[in-house]
Amino acid sequence: MPWYDGITSKRRILTVFQGKSVTSSPIWSNVVPKAVKDFTDLFNNLKLNVGLALAKPTEQPEAGSFQFGGADIWVEALEQFTFPIAGRNVNLDFATEPFAQGITEKQVWDFGIKDQVKIQVRKAVILMRPNPQSDDFPRRVGNGVLGCWTVHEFIHAVGLTAHTHGAGDLYEANPALRSGKRDDPETDKLEVRGGDKVPPIKTLTGDTIKRIQTLWPKP
Numbered sequence: 155m156p157w158y159d160g161i162t163s164k165r166r167i168l169t170v171f172q173g174k175s176v177t178s179s180p181i182w183s184n185v186v187p188k189a190v191k192d193f194t195d196l197f198n199n200l201k202l203n204v205g206l207a208l209a210k211p212t213e214q215p216e217a218g219s220f221q222f223g224g225a226d227i228w229v230e231a232l233e234q235f236t237f238p239i240a241g242r243n244v245n246l247d248f249a250t251e252p253f254a255q256g257i258t259e260k261q262v263w264d265f266g267i268k269d270q271v272k273i274q275v276r277k278a279v280i281l282m283r284p285n286p287q288s289d290d291f292p293r294r295v296g297n298g299v300l301g302c303w304t305v306h307e308f309i310h311a312v313g314l315t316a317h318t319h320g321a322g323d324l325y326e327a328n329p330a331l332r333s334g335k336r337d338d339p340e341t342d343k344l345e346v347r348g349g350d351k352v353p354p355i356k357t358l359t360g361d362t363i364k365r366i367q368t369l370w371p372k373p
């Protein structure tokens with residue numbers, strides 16, 4: 155699903171608003187800004203025509219149906235949250251997504267003139283789990299893996315919906331969590347289908363890249 159024309163053809167930067175549950179969390183207030191940078195560095199390296207930037211704390215996306223102001227993407231880190239955005243109350247809840255590490259929902263709008271129908275994305279909301287725990291030890295998951303999960307959700311937010319199958323990348327459906335050392339969460343990794351371990355995030359596979367290029371064509 156493409157974003158609206160002004161963004162895909164001119165701005166090509168989506169802004170990310172960090173909600174209260176992110177800015178007040180000692181974990182997520184570090185992970186989200188780093189994921190914004192990692193996403194943008196990765197996409198620059200791959201010469202993809204979209205990047206991310208942090209929005210100002212005053213740029214919460216507007217709630218009204220005909221209001222387009224504020225940031226493009228809104229992130230919170232809670233078990234459940236209702237986002238008042240783009241004329242809707244969007245309720246995201248991990249109770250209905252027990253296997254997900256993040257949930258992204260894109261808010262679409264008909265930008266068509268007169269009889270023309272042109273459904274495009276105008277905003278996106280992302281919910282991350284507040285405090286993900288290791289499968290192997292009674293401790294939390296490291297920030298590096300949390301960042302990879304966040305970059306995965308950002309790929310949904312820039313327009314992709316279906317996951318990448320086969321020899322995938324961190325955008326495959328459920329990258330396997332491989333816990334590292336008991337006393338060092340930062341040694342945790344995600345194993346993607348090709349056997350690659352992230353972090354660090356080195357690249358994306360051809361199918362993911364191709365679909366991003368379709369949504370964000372060369373200017």
Ligand SMILES: [Zn+2]
Nearest residue numbers: 306310317327
């Ligand atoms: Zn996903």
